[in-house]
Amino acid sequence: MGMAFQTAAGMASNGFARQDAQALRAVYQQLLEDIAFSYDEPKYQLAMLSYALSKVVSKPRFWRAHKQNRYWEETRRMLAEMEMQAREGRMKEARRILSQILERVETAEEQDPRFVRGLVLKARIKSASTFYASGLSLGRAAELSGLDKREILSYAGQTRMNERLSGTISVAARLRSLKSLMEK
Amino acid sequence: MASSIPALICDASALISITDSCFIHVLYMLKRGFSGAYVMPPCVYEECVVQPRRIMADARYALRVERAVSDEVLDVVPLADPGDAAQILQWANSIFTLEGRPLPILQRGEAECLALALETGVRDLLMDERTTRLLLEDPAQLTAHLQAEYGERLRVRQQPLDELMARCKTLRFYRSSEMLLLAYQMGFFDDYWNMKEEALEAALYRLKYSGCALSEDEIEQSMKLALRGKNAE
Numbered sequence A: 001m002g003m004a005f006q007t008a009a010g011m012a013s014n015g016f017a018r019q020d021a022q023a024l025r026a027v028y029q030q031l032l033e034d035i036a037f038s039y040d041e042p043k044y045q046l047a048m049l050s051y052a053l054s055k056v057v058s059k060p061r062f063w064r065a066h067k068q069n070r071y072w073e074e075t076r077r078m079l080a081e082m083e084m085q086a087r088e089g090r091m092k093e094a095r096r097i098l099s100q101i102l103e104r105v106e107t108a109e110e111q112d113p114r115f116v117r118g119l120v121l122k123a124r125i126k127s128a129s130t131f132y133a134s135g136l137s138l139g140r141a142a143e144l145s146g147l148d149k150r151e152i153l154s155y156a157g158q159t160r161m162n163e164r165l166s167g168t169i170s171v172a173a174r175l176r177s178l179k180s181l182m183e184k
Numbered sequence B: 001m002a003s004s005i006p007a008l009i010c011d012a013s014a015l016i017s018i019t020d021s022c023f024i025h026v027l028y029m030l031k032r033g034f035s036g037a038y039v040m041p042p043c044v045y046e047e048c049v050v051q052p053r054r055i056m057a058d059a060r061y062a063l064r065v066e067r068a069v070s071d072e073v074l075d076v077v078p079l080a081d082p083g084d085a086a087q088i089l090q091w092a093n094s095i096f097t098l099e100g101r102p103l104p105i106l107q108r109g110e111a112e113c114l115a116l117a118l119e120t121g122v123r124d125l126l127m128d129e130r131t132t133r134l135l136l137e138d139p140a141q142l143t144a145h146l147q148a149e150y151g152e153r154l155r156v157r158q159q160p161l162d163e164l165m166a167r168c169k170t171l172r173f174y175r176s177s178e179m180l181l182l183a184y185q186m187g188f189f190d191d192y193w194n195m196k197e198e199a200l201e202a203a204l205y206r207l208k209y210s211g212c213a214l215s216e217d218e219i220e221q222s223m224k225l226a227l228r229g230k231n232a233e
Helices: A007-015 A021-037 A043-056 A060-067 A071-087 A091-110 A118-134 A137-145 A147-158 A170-183 B010-018 B023-034 B042-050 B060-070 B082-092 B108-120 B129-136 B141-153 B158-168 B176-185 B189-208 B218-230
Strands: B007-010 B036-039 B073-076 B096-098 B124-126 B152-158 B172-174
Touching: A007 A021, A007 A043, A007 A071, A007 A091, A007 B023, A007 B108, A021 A043, A021 A118, A043 A091, A043 A118, A060 B073, A071 A091, A071 A118, A091 A118, A091 B108, A118 A137, A118 A147, A118 B141, A137 A147, A137 B108, A147 B010, A170 B124, A170 B172, A170 B176, B007 B108, B010 B023, B010 B042, B010 B060, B010 B141, B023 B060, B023 B176, B036 B042, B036 B108, B042 B060, B042 B108, B060 B073, B082 B108, B082 B158, B096 B141, B108 B124, B108 B129, B108 B158, B129 B158, B129 B172, B141 B152, B189 B218
Parallel strands: B007 B036, B007 B124, B036 B073, B124 B172
Antiparallel strands: B096 B152
C-alpha cells in the first residue's frame, strides 16, 4: 500500500541525477507517511537514503569533494540499477544494492570530519522526530525508526514541537492534583 | 498490587527526562512523604534499564533507575493479564485512519502503563511523552493536530475512541516538570539560597530540552506558581 518501492526508487534515482534536493525530500516524506502505517524495511532504508542524498546534493562541499573521483556518478549508476532490479521484480537484488548505496553514503561522509554523526543516522533521528511531532507517540516513533526513546527525546526537546499545541490542563491544576496524591 | 495503595505509574519518557537531567533525587525526595509507590510495568524497566545498560554511553542513566529500584523508590509491577495492554493498543491504534487504513499511534510501552493503571485501579501516571496524554485528555486537539499533518484524508473511528475513553478518561497525567515544581515547593532548591528560583527555571528548561513535553508558556506558568508561593511566605 502507498507508494510502491520501485516507484520511490525511480523518483530517488531521478532526483539524485538532477541534483534535486526537493525531489529527494519529497520521496523521503512520502515514504515516511507509508511507514507510519506499517513498518517496511526496504522503504525505510530508501527513505533514509533519500534524505541523506538530499543533504549530499544540497551541500556543495560534499558534492565537490567526490566529484573528482566520479564517486557520485557511480552512486547515480547504482541508483538506476536498483530501480531497474525493483521494476523487474528482483527485490532481493534491489535491496542488496540499496544496502551498498547506504554504506557508500556513510563512507563518503566519514572523510569529512565535520560531520560527527552519520548522514544516515541523522536521517533516522530526523524521521523519528517527524513521526513524534506529527502526533504519533514517542514509543511508536521509536518502534518505526529503530532508535532509542532517549535519542528521540533529546532531539525533539530541542525543537519547538511542544509550542504548537495548547495545554490541556493548567500547570496549577496538575500541581494541585499531584500534591494531593503525594500527601497520601 | 492493591488499588487501596496510592501509586504513581511511571512511563519511560518521564524516567528518561528525569535521569537525563540528573533529577532522579526529586523522586527520592517526594517519596519520603508519600505512603504509596512509584511503579512501572516490565516494558518500561526494559526500556529504561535493560536496554540502555548495554550501551556505555547510556549506562549511567540506566544505573540511576536501577539504583532507584534497589533503593525501593521505584518498583516493577507486572501486568496480571498482558491481554489488557493488547486490547488498549488495539483500540488506540484503530481510532485514526488514513485513506481507510488504521494509523497506529501508540506502542506497547505506553499501552502497558495504561493497562497497569486499569488493572490496579491506580489513576495517576507520570508521563512526559505527549501523544498518550493528549489522546486521553483532549482527543479533539490530537485529532485536529493529526488532521493538520495528514489533511482531510484522516478520519476518526468513534467506536474504539469511545471504548478507550470509557475506561481511561478518569486517569490523571503528570509530567516530570510538575514533580520538579512540587519538589521545589518542598525545598529541593533551598541550598541555592537566593538563586533558587533561577535554579528552578534552569531545571525546567533542562527537562524541556531532555524531551519533557513542556511549552515555554507552561514554564512561565510554573515560575508564577513558584513565585506566588514565595510571596505567600
